[in-house]
Amino acid sequence: MNNKKEKLARAGMVAKGAVYALIGVLTAMAAFNLGGSKSGSDNALQFLAGQPFGQVLLGALAIGLFGYAFYRIYEAVNGPGASWSEAKGFVKRSGFIVSGIFYGALGFTATKMIVSGSSGSGGNSAVSTLMSKPYGAYVIGFVALCLLGKALFQIYKAYSGKFREDVKESSLSQKERKALVRAGKIGFTSRGIVSGILAFLFFKVALGNGADAGGKVAAFDFLQDNFGAAVMGIVALGLVAYAVFMFIQAKYAQIRI
Secondary structure (H helix, E strand, C coil), X not given: CCHHHHHHHXXXXXXXXXXXXXXXXXXXXXXXXXXXXXXXXXXXXXXHHCCCCHHHHHHHXXXXXXXXXXXXXHHXXXXXXXXXCCHHHHHHHHXXXXXXXXXXXXXXXXXXXXXXXXXXXXCCCHHHHHHCCCCHHHHHHHHHXXXXXXHHHHHHHHHHCHHHHHECHHHCCHHHHHHHHHHHHHHHHHHHHHHHHHHHHHHHHHCCCCCCCCCHHHHHHHHHHHHCHHHHHHHHHHHHHXXXXXXXXXXXXXXXX
């Protein structure tokens, strides 16, 4: 991969980290009564839009998000490792495709906010729309299974240390290596917790026992309602740790393309 494309991929990692940092900081602030609000990806974009030079910040973030989307799609198509014809390769590469679509869509949302000046989207959620269809419960159930798989994989990555494979640790100082390990373990654990809660909420919707699964905000609501604001804040800070991991990875990533 040429130098420009590699820089775009690294910028994408920074952008992804920035989104997680905003989500984590804003939610933690809300948990500890320091302002802020329970936030998901869209809320992070809205927060940026409301800042001085918000359009410029959104533009920079959008470019980075498109860069990350490109990187994930490129990995899915041309990346090393098990091929599409192998079960492991199919699951891994499908995950790259889904990730690329998600961050590309988030980049599109940021771009739309710049062009229209809008600070959010309205209307019915995708989940509500799906559940109005005859096949909706099956699709939502499938999404729940995918989220459960993601949750388990995030926890596995956290405690197996597999996340370290994506970083050239030989280039890190001892202090940076310690920061990488701590941020990775805490960050992937928090991501696993959030994904696990979302899986549970999606299962409830699929079974007709929930109104709307929502996104990360719904997961934070669940944490606060069932375990208290302090636990919600700790998990949110874990997402900030994941952001730190992404920033380190952006600089020292082994981009195998």
